[in-house]
Amino acid sequence: MTSTTYREAMRQALREALTRDERVFLMGEDVGRYGGCFAVSLGLLEEFGPERIRDTPLSESAFVGAGIGAALAGMRPIVEIMTVNFSLLALDQIVNNAATLLYMSGGQFNVPLVIRMTTGAGRQLAAQHSHSLEGWYTHIPGIRVLAPATLEDARGMLWPALLDPDPVLVFEHGTLYNMEGDLADGAGEVDIESAAVRRPGEDVTLVTYGGTLRVAMGAAEELSASGVEAEVIDLRSLRPLDTATFVSSVARTHRAVVVAEGWRSGSLSAEVSARITEEAFYDLDAPVARVCSAEVPMPYAKHLEDAAVPQVAEVVAAVHRLGA
Amino acid sequence: MTEAPAESVAGIRARGTEEPAPEAMRHLLEQMLRIRRFEERCVELYSSTAIRGFLHLAIGEEACAVGVLEALTPDDAVVATYREHGHALARGMTMRSVMAELEGKAEGCSRGRGGSMHLFDAATRFYGGNAIVGGGLPLAVGLALADHMQGRHRVTACIFGDGAVAEGEFHESMNLAALWGLPVLFCCENNFYGMGTALAYAESETDLALKAAGYHMPSWHVDGMDVLAVARTAREAAEAVRQGGGPHFLELRTYRFRAHSMYDPDRYREKSEIAEWKHRDPIGRLADHLRDIGELDDAALEALEGAVAAEVDDAVAYADAGTLEPVGDLLRFVTSEPGGGER
Ligand SMILES: Cc1ncc(C[n+]2csc(CCOP(=O)(O)OP(=O)(O)O)c2C)c(N)n1
Numbered sequence: 207m208t209s210t211t212y213r214e215a216m217r218q219a220l221r222e223a224l225t226r227d228e229r230v231f232l233m234g235e236d237v238g239r240y241g242g243c244f245a246v247s248l249g250l251l252e253e254f255g256p257e258r259i260r261d262t263p264l265s266e267s268a269f270v271g272a273g274i275g276a277a278l279a280g281m282r283p284i285v286e287i288m289t290v291n292f293s294l295l296a297l298d299q300i301v302n303n304a305a306t307l308l309y310m311s312g313g314q315f316n317v318p319l320v321i322r323m324t325t326g327a328g329r330q331l332a333a334q335h336s337h338s339l340e341g342w343y344t345h346i347p348g349i350r351v352l353a354p355a356t357l358e359d360a361r362g363m364l365w366p367a368l369l370d371p372d373p374v375l376v377f378e379h380g381t382l383y384n385m386e387g388d389l390a391d392g393a394g395e396v397d398i399e400s401a402a403v404r405r406p407g408e409d410v411t412l413v414t415y416g417g418t419l420r421v422a423m424g425a426a427e428e429l430s431a432s433g434v435e436a437e438v439i440d441l442r443s444l445r446p447l448d449t450a451t452f453v454s455s456v457a458r459t460h461r462a463v464v465v466a467e468g469w470r471s472g473s474l475s476a477e478v479s480a481r482i483t484e485e486a487f488y489d490l491d492a493p494v495a496r497v498c499s500a501e502v503p504m505p506y507a508k509h510l511e512d513a514a515v516p517q518v519a520e521v522v523a524a525v526h527r528l529g530a
Numbered sequence: 531m532t533e534a535p536a537e538s539v540a541g542i543r544a545r546g547t548e549e550p551a552p553e554a555m556r557h558l559l560e561q562m563l564r565i566r567r568f569e570e571r572c573v574e575l576y577s578s579t580a581i582r583g584f585l586h587l588a589i590g591e592e593a594c595a596v597g598v599l600e601a602l603t604p605d606d607a608v609v610a611t612y613r614e615h616g617h618a619l620a621r622g623m624t625m626r627s628v629m630a631e632l633e634g635k636a637e638g639c640s641r642g643r644g645g646s647m648h649l650f651d652a653a654t655r656f657y658g659g660n661a662i663v664g665g666g667l668p669l670a671v672g673l674a675l676a677d678h679m680q681g682r683h684r685v686t687a688c689i690f691g692d693g694a695v696a697e698g699e700f701h702e703s704m705n706l707a708a709l710w711g712l713p714v715l716f717c718c719e720n721n722f723y724g725m726g727t728a729l730a731y732a733e734s735e736t737d738l739a740l741k742a743a744g745y746h747m748p749s750w751h752v753d754g755m756d757v758l759a760v761a762r763t764a765r766e767a768a769e770a771v772r773q774g775g776g777p778h779f780l781e782l783r784t785y786r787f788r789a790h791s792m793y794d795p796d797r798y799r800e801k802s803e804i805a806e807w808k809h810r811d812p813i814g815r816l817a818d819h820l821r822d823i824g825e826l827d828d829a830a831l832e833a834l835e836g837a838v839a840a841e842v843d844d845a846v847a848y849a850d851a852g853t854l855e856p857v858g859d860l861l862r863f864v865t866s867e868p869g870g871g872e873r
């Protein structure tokens with residue numbers, strides 16, 4: 207076991223990828239000389255040089271599109287976008303090119319591209335740096351969407367993502383980078399298909415991912431003290447969804463609360479809820495509940511931001527409302 | 531006072547060199563000092579966690595904000611970036627309302643919802659505080675379009691950094707403004723870095739005024755460390771814009787003395803480079819000039835510093851005593867309220 211951080215685990219994953227495959231390169235704003243806006247790529251420029259750790263101008267559409275082009279022509283680019291809010295400047299390239307080329311070309315042109323970006327609130331960065339827009343991307347056929355919430359996943363999701371012949375988006379919640387913990391010495395590749403049961407329980411299923419995994423785990427702890435055992439499911443892969451894992455959990459617990467930082471309307475949490483309703487309706491003892499962010503652009507003031515994003519107490523209250 | 535004459539790129543004659551009256555120069559000095567001392571206090575408040583989130587300081591760049599904003603009239607509009615404390619103060623927003631915003635208080639200019647990066651003020655037509663690099667430019671084009679269509683002789687000053695020049699939104703906006711002859715004064719504060727990326731690593735053509743001239747827009751290089759040069763050029767450009775001369779572009783060459791934000795360990799700049807630029811401190815430079823011509827002495831400077839310090843103290847006291855917006859108001863203003871007032 208080695209003690210490490212989410213940030214370092216991610217960096218180790220990048221290092222491994224760059225070492226294992228010459229076609230891999232990292233490109234994005236300030237990934238090189240600055241050391242990465244969240245210091246994930248710190249030191250990689252010195253290690254791998256400016257050809258493979260490429261600082262780009264502030265041109266999200268151009269460098270994401272260039273990543274797509276390079277992937278088409280045999281490279282294995284990892285493109286970093288600082289924050290999901292900025293990925294909107296590259297939305298056209300992601301949705302109209304990366305996600306469609308294979309299908310549109312009748313199966314001729316696949317896009318083996320990985321795009322990493324930060325998501326989420328919790329750092330008082332206000333309404334242009336804090337949103338959880340990953341749910342939008344899960345709407346798009348043709349791309350895989352991952353959300354590493356643990357050190358193991360931060361360390362292990364990148365390589366299989368690179369092996370995917372199609373575009374993969376990786377969402378790193380901004381509050382996770384400093385998360386510390388132990389990582390097994392041989393830690394590496396993990397599966398990127400299935401959801402994980404982070405905590406077993408019989409009374410209620412909490413379905414979550416990314417930054418709210420900690421919230422769900424905290425709620426499960428609290429509930430346990432009052433005799434309610436919650437099963438916590440970490441989705442890990444947001445598209446495709448591993449429906450079987452959470453549906454079979456709900457079939458046992460008969461209650462479900464979806465905990466997600468995105469807004470409720472038109473959301474990934476709505477999709478999860480719909481699938482539970484579609485596939486486990488007769489197993490439910492109560493309606494599916496959701497704890498999501500308030501439907502507001504994220505405010506700066508701490509007390510308002512806290513009020514806007516899912517909190518442990520809200521999850522506990524939601525579970526109790528279900529009669530668990 | 532020595533200054534590089536503002537060069538004309540696209541066929542506009544060189545700026546005049548006549549100097550403003552001493553009183554006017556002392557005013558410029560005072561404005562720069564207010565911004566400097568305000569931001570120095572922000573550093574302390576960040577350390578004490580009264581201010582959180584991203585905090586971007588423009589220490590070293592005050593001449594740009596002051597020179598440009600002095601050229602505007604109250605009817606004009608301003609669109610700025612996340613590094614906009616100075617622009618807000620120079621625009622006439624109160625130090626109290628800005629400091630309260632930074633502390634996340636309801637008395638802040640954006641009710642504490644925006645913080646440092648999102649200062650807004652309808653009364654002075656200050657349209658943010660935009661933290662998407664390049665995101666303010668299309669907005670400025672639209673504000674100017676409305677004036678153009680309504681036959682109003684107003685200027686929209688659009689302030690952004692060198693980094694924005696690489697964004698598609700920059701090029702789209704420059705083209706549109708020039709194509710339609712819209713009254714925008716584009717002010718690029720070229721501090722030679724976009725976060726940790728030096729201009730030469732971001733631009734194939736690092737002469738940004740030259741680039742702008744490619745859009746058939748009168749464009750100048752201006753010494754952004756010389757408030758007199760900035761004020762003079764900005765005034766002339768703003769007047770030309772106001773008279774229907776279409777958009778104009780200023781490349782204000784400047785430098786930030788501090789890191790990009792409080793998160794930035796500043797690994798990518800040579801200490802010697804920073805030190806060199808500090809010799810060109812716009813505040814020291816104007817103060818020296820005023821001394822040289824006998825228009826400023828120690829007592830006067832001390833009095834000025836005293837007044838500024840008192841204003842900063844007052845702003846901090848006001849912010850500290852401010853209130854938090856009730857959580858019950860969290861959902862307000864997601865959409866307009868009935869009778870909420872249309873602009
Ligand atoms: C579209 C977008 N991409 C990236 C960022 C992150 N970011 C914030 S400021 C900045 C540097 C901008 O540099 P510049 O325009 O020169 O302004 P300066 O900070 O130097 O004043 C970057 C990369 C952002 N806010 N928006």
Ligand SMILES: [Mg+2]
Binds near residue numbers: 693720721
């Ligand atoms: Mg800059």
